[in-house]
Amino acid sequence: xxxxxxxxxxxxxxxxxxxxxxxxxxxxxxxxxxxxxxxxxxxxxxxxxxxxxxxxxxxxxxxxxxxxxxxxxxxxxxxxxxxxxxxxxxxxxxxxxxxxxxxxxxxxxxxxxxxxxxxxxxxxxxxxxxxxxxxxxxxxxxxxxxxxxxxxxxxxxxxxxxxxxxxxxxxxxxxxxxxxxxxxxxxxxxxxxxxxxxxxxxxxxxxxxxxxxxxxxxxxxxxxxxxxxxxxxxxxxxxxxxxxxxxxxxxxxxxxxxxxxxxxxxxxxxxxxxxxxxxxxxxxxxxxxxxxxxxxxxxxxxxxxxxxxxxxxxxxxxxxxxxxxxxxxxxxxxxxxxxxx
Amino acid sequence: xxxxxxxxxxxxxxxxxxxxxxxxxxxxxxxxxxxxxxxxxxxxxxxxxxxxxxxxxxxxxxxxxxxxxxxxxxxxxxxxxxxxxxxxxxxxxxxxxxxxxxxxxxxxxxxxxxxxxxxxxxxxxxxxxxxxxxxxxxxxxxxxxxxxxxxxxxxxxxxxxxxxxxxxxxxxxxxxxxxxxxxxxxxxxxxxxxxxxxxxxxxxxxxxxxxxxxxxxxxxxxxxxxxxxxxxxxxxxxxxxxxxxxxxxxxxxxxxxxxxxxxxxxxxxxxxxxxxxxxxxxxxxxxxxxxxxxxxxxxxxxxxxxxxxxxxxxxxxxxxxxxxxxxxxxxxxxxxxxxxx
Numbered sequence: 001x002x003x004x005x006x007x008x009x010x011x012x013x014x015x016x017x018x019x020x021x022x023x024x025x026x027x028x029x030x031x032x033x034x035x036x037x038x039x040x041x042x043x044x045x046x047x048x049x050x051x052x053x054x055x056x057x058x059x060x061x062x063x064x065x066x067x068x069x070x071x072x073x074x075x076x077x078x079x080x081x082x083x084x085x086x087x088x089x090x091x092x093x094x095x096x097x098x099x100x101x102x103x104x105x106x107x108x109x110x111x112x113x114x115x116x117x118x119x120x121x122x123x124x125x126x127x128x129x130x131x132x133x134x135x136x137x138x139x140x141x142x143x144x145x146x147x148x149x150x151x152x153x154x155x156x157x158x159x160x161x162x163x164x165x166x167x168x169x170x171x172x173x174x175x176x177x178x179x180x181x182x183x184x185x186x187x188x189x190x191x192x193x194x195x196x197x198x199x200x201x202x203x204x205x206x207x208x209x210x211x212x213x214x215x216x217x218x219x220x221x222x223x224x225x226x227x228x229x230x231x232x233x234x235x236x237x238x239x240x241x242x243x244x245x246x247x248x249x250x251x252x253x254x255x256x257x258x259x260x261x262x263x264x265x266x267x268x269x270x271x272x273x274x275x276x277x278x279x280x281x282x283x284x285x286x287x288x289x290x291x292x293x294x295x296x297x298x299x300x301x302x303x304x305x306x307x308x309x310x311x312x313x314x315x316x317x318x319x320x321x322x323x324x325x326x327x328x329x330x331x332x333x334x335x336x337x338x339x340x341x
Numbered sequence: 342x343x344x345x346x347x348x349x350x351x352x353x354x355x356x357x358x359x360x361x362x363x364x365x366x367x368x369x370x371x372x373x374x375x376x377x378x379x380x381x382x383x384x385x386x387x388x389x390x391x392x393x394x395x396x397x398x399x400x401x402x403x404x405x406x407x408x409x410x411x412x413x414x415x416x417x418x419x420x421x422x423x424x425x426x427x428x429x430x431x432x433x434x435x436x437x438x439x440x441x442x443x444x445x446x447x448x449x450x451x452x453x454x455x456x457x458x459x460x461x462x463x464x465x466x467x468x469x470x471x472x473x474x475x476x477x478x479x480x481x482x483x484x485x486x487x488x489x490x491x492x493x494x495x496x497x498x499x500x501x502x503x504x505x506x507x508x509x510x511x512x513x514x515x516x517x518x519x520x521x522x523x524x525x526x527x528x529x530x531x532x533x534x535x536x537x538x539x540x541x542x543x544x545x546x547x548x549x550x551x552x553x554x555x556x557x558x559x560x561x562x563x564x565x566x567x568x569x570x571x572x573x574x575x576x577x578x579x580x581x582x583x584x585x586x587x588x589x590x591x592x593x594x595x596x597x598x599x600x601x602x603x604x605x606x607x608x609x610x611x612x613x614x615x616x617x618x619x620x621x622x623x624x625x626x627x628x629x630x631x632x633x634x635x636x637x638x639x640x641x642x643x644x645x646x647x648x649x650x651x652x653x654x655x656x657x658x659x660x661x662x663x664x665x666x667x668x669x670x671x672x673x674x675x676x677x678x679x680x681x682x
Contacts, residue, residue, distance in 0.1 A: 034392060038577065039497050040429035040561050041394035041487070051375060052393060053382035054470065056484060058440035060477030088381035099399035099440075099482045129395065132482075136401030141440045141473075141482035143397060146382070156380050220381050236379065 013105065013133045017114040018098070032147065033095050033129050042129035044094055046147045052094070053146040053153060055085035061138035071109050072116035073200040074140070079120050081223065082144035083204035084273040088221040090154045090213040091146025093126035093206065099143075101136030124206060152213045159218040159237035159278040165302040166287060168205050168274045170251045171226050172262065173198035175269025185261070191253045198251075202273035208298075211290045212277055219277035225268035227314050227333055230276055234304075234312035237278075243267075243302035245332065246319040267332040278304055354446065354474045358455040359439070373488065374436050374470055383470035385435055387488045393435070394487040394494060396426035402479035412450050413457035414541040415481070420461050422564065423485035424545035425614040429562040431495045431554040432487025434467035434547065440484075442477030465547060493554045500559040500578035500619040506643040507628060509546055509615045511592045512567050513603065514539035516610025526602070532594045539592075543614035549639075552631045553618060560618035566609035568655050568674055571617055575645075575653035578619075584608075584643035586673065587660040608673040619645055 019037045035043035046052055059078050061067055079096060086093055098117070102110075121127060126144065177199040179185040180192050187195065205221070212219060218233045227243065234241055248266040255262060279287060284300075291298040305315070316324040316332060360378045376384035387393055400419050402408055420437060427434055439458070443451075462468060467485065518540040520526040521533050528536065546562070553560060559574045568584065575582055589607040596603060620628060625641075632639040646656070657665040657673060 034491075035494070035496065040426040041396040041432065041494075043392045043394055043430075043489075043494055045392045045491055046387070051384045051386045053384055054438060054484075054486070055382040056438040056440045056472050056482075058442060058473045058475050058477075058480075058482060060442050060475055060480075063442075063475060063477050085381040089384075091382065097395060097397040097484055099397045099484075101399060101401050101404075101480060130397060132397050132399045134399055134401055134404060136399075136404050136480060137478040139399075139401075139442060139477060139480045139482075141397075141399060141480075143395075143438055143440075143484040145395070148384075150386055153376070153382075153384055155376065 013110070017110045018128060018131070033127060036127065036129045037131070042095070042097070044129070044145065046094070049150045050147040051150050051153060053086055053089045053091035053148055054143065055082050056141065056143040057081045057085070058139065058141040070200070071113035075113045075116035076120045076201060078140045078142050079117060079126070079144070080202045080204050081273065082142045083124055083126065083206060084202060084221040084223070086144055086146035087205045087209035088154070088219050088275055089146065089148060090152060090209040090219070091148040092210060093124050094145040094147050095127045095129040096121070096142055096144040098128060098131035099141040100131070101134050101139040103135070103138055124204065148213070154209070154212060154216050154219040154277070155236075156218050156220055156233045157236040159233050159239050159304050160280070161239055161304050161306040162281065163217050163278040163304040164281050164284065164300050165230070165241055165243065165276070165278050165304060166298050167222070167226060167249060167276045167301055168208055168296055168298055170249045170254070170297070171222060171272045171274055172248070172254045172265035172269045173251050174202075174271035175265040176254050176257070179265070185257070187253070191256075195251070195253050199271060202271070204273065205275045205296070207294055208275055208290065208296060211294065212275070215283050215286055215290070216277040216279045219275055222272040222274045222276050223270065225270045226272065226276060227267045231312045231314060233276070233278065234314070237304075238307050238310070240305040240308055240313040240315065241302055242305055242315040242317055244317045244321070245324070247299065247301045249297055249299040264331060354451070358451045359469060359472070374468060377468065377470045378472070383436070383438070385470070385486065387435070390491045391488040392491050392494060394427055394430045394432035394489055395484065396423050397482065397484040398422045398426070399480065399482040411541070412454035416454045416457035417461045417542060419481045419483050420458060420467070420485070421543045421545050422614065423483045424465055424467065424547060425543060425562040425564070427485055427487035428546045428550035429495070429560050429616055430487070430489060431493060431550040431560070432489040433551060434465050435486040435488050436468045436470040437462070437483050437485040439469060439472035440482040441472070442475050442480040444476070444479055465545065489554070495550070495553060495557050495560040495618070497559050497561055497574045498577040500574050500580050500645050501621070502580055502645050502647040503622065504558050504619040504645040505622050505625065505641050506571070506582055506584065506617070506619050506645060507639050508563070508567060508590060508617045508642055509549055509637055509639055510613075511590045511595070511638070512563060512613045512615055513589070513595045513606035513610045514592050515612035516606040517595050517598070520606070526598070528594070532597070536592070536594050540612060543612070545614060546616045546637070548635055549616055549631070549637060552635065553616070556624050556627055556631070557618040557620045560616055563613040563615045563617050564611065566611045567613065567617060568608045571655060572653045574617070574619065575655070578645070579648050579651070581646040581649055581654040581656065582643055583646055583656040583658055585658045585662070586665070588640065588642045590638055590640040605672060
């Protein structure tokens with residue numbers, strides 16, 4: 001409630017670092033945003049028979065990213081993780097709001113942050129439409145909006161026994177990068193560079209999500225670890241699944257690691273931002289066609305089974321199709337938890 | 342990326358403290374929310390020809406509220422400030438997302454927080470539809486959604502020279518409470534109690550906003566101080582304004598203070614969450630009728646003037662209608678800034 005003026009106050013911040021970039025996108029990405037930054041609310045008007053998909057993610061310094069993280073990459077990732085949620089529903093991006101707490105007004109940092117933010121916003125035609133800036137420990141809270149024809153959203157609850165389980169791209173690289181940065185594992189600097197990009201610059205699978213609208217029975221994005229996340233589908237669909245551990249798609253760099261590390265990182269590494277989805281086996285050809293069209297590997301990794309006992313069970317098979325014992329399987333069936341210490 | 346289980350992890354938190362309360366509201370407040378908590382995104386489907394109003398506010402411990410603040414009141418206020426933004430556009434609440442960083446999992450605190458949150462959510466038929474929980478310094482980021490017939494939103498840019506300037510309720514009480522809590526001012530414990538409620542429990546003027554859709558030419562909610570906020574309307578509408586300082590509506594408790602304090606707190610106190618709006622003088626009768634219907638004082642405090650020089654000028658008049666000098670007016674024309682130290 002101070003009445004003293006500051007060199008760069010809240011309104012200037014919005015105006016200088018966020019509004020200009022947002023305005024420059026209006027003509028290009030004006031798919032239903034009728035009012036952007038600068039009023040009490042933004043206004044969006046989805047086309048005729050569309051639903052709005054809404055997702056929120058909060059990133060906290062020291063928890064989701066290291067103190068001193070590159071602000072350009074950080075901004076990119078903050079929006080990317082939200083776009084990945086839109087992708088998992090099959091939604092097409094409409095726009096996003098940004099609420100950000102900053103320890104101080106650091107113009108160099110803000111310049112770099114807004115550069116990263118608007119670069120990915122443009123890439124995915126997802127304009128900044130509003131938000132809030134305040135002083136506080138560095139915290140980035142984004143809420144993103146997408147549109148999708150009514151009834152076409154791909155929910156977690158639609159998987160059926162007999163469906164195939166698929167995953168896009170490759171999994172485990174972000175976890176490998178983290179292990180290398182923590183010096184738990186040695187990587188050549190070239191490999192580390194390539195793999196760090198996977199950690200810092202996830203590629204939201206928006207085009208894939210849209211293609212899967214009439215194909216997938218259920219989908220989600222892999223943020224906390226493939227098998228742990230898959231269990232959300234199993235729980236909501238009231239089914240179980242069997243997964244072929246050796247079928248999990250891995251990068252050539254991850255494949256240089258010993259096989260237990262490969263499987264562990266691929267199965268429960270986290271931060272992958274690939275889509276895991278289920279589909280009737282009648283869609284097999286169609287999915288391969290989508291893979292070719294998008295030039296994106298889509299890998300069949302298992303099958304949905306009838307529910308045994310409400311435990312959302314994942315049965316793991318080895319390369320010969322033999323079921324792993326409970327104790328063999330246990331390390332693969334844990335998931336990242338932000339409150340785990 | 343820990344694989345150790347915790348007694349109460351992220352998913353349990355959502356399930357236990359937020360999803361149940363959210364689900365219990367679904368039947369009651371199911372105005373267009375087609376999918377709530379539990380998937381990658383929530384889905385809303387606004388009725389036919391409606392726009393969606395979107396607003397985000399972030400509250401940080403130590404900045405927007407004291408450490409140790411009552412979690413029930415805090416939750417209430419966190420949603421109220423967002424509802425107040427919806428009110429200022431004339432929007433009807435649809436739902437909200439909550440992203441919250443918590444220093445630790447404190448079940449007593451969470452119980453109290455969710456109680457306050459769902460109480461106000463029910464009161465305003467605004468269900469929780471999604472969000473994110475994480476560990477971190479206590480930070481509450483809410484994004485709220487409202488619907489409004491296309492083209493009917495009350496923007497800040499519509500004020501015209503000759504329009505009247507109005508404000509709802511009374512202003513300055515939250516600032517008075519803050520002054521008392523800081524021991525800058527003495528209040529009886531009874532007065533302090535009543536005035537603290539005004540600070541902790543703002544009443545979003547949703548019904549007023551809806552009534553003003555076809556009446557007001559511009560509106561905003563007063564969060565940072567009446568005159569400072571009014572300048573946002575002036576700037577966007579490219580007009581100036583004259584305000585009668587003695588006409589600002591004050592509570593009986595504020596009126597016990599000396600007149601300079603009264604005017605200062607009313608003009609630039611902040612945290613009022615009343616609506617300030619402009620309307621053609623032809624709407625005078627209609628506005629008085631709305632005031633009677635809602636049993637809410639609406640006070641005419643000034644007039645919109647043609648723009649002099651792009652400075653969004655507010656001219657202050659004393660009780661006899663005489664213009665205050667620049668030095669007399671200066672203390673009233675400052676506004677709260679979250680980055681001011």
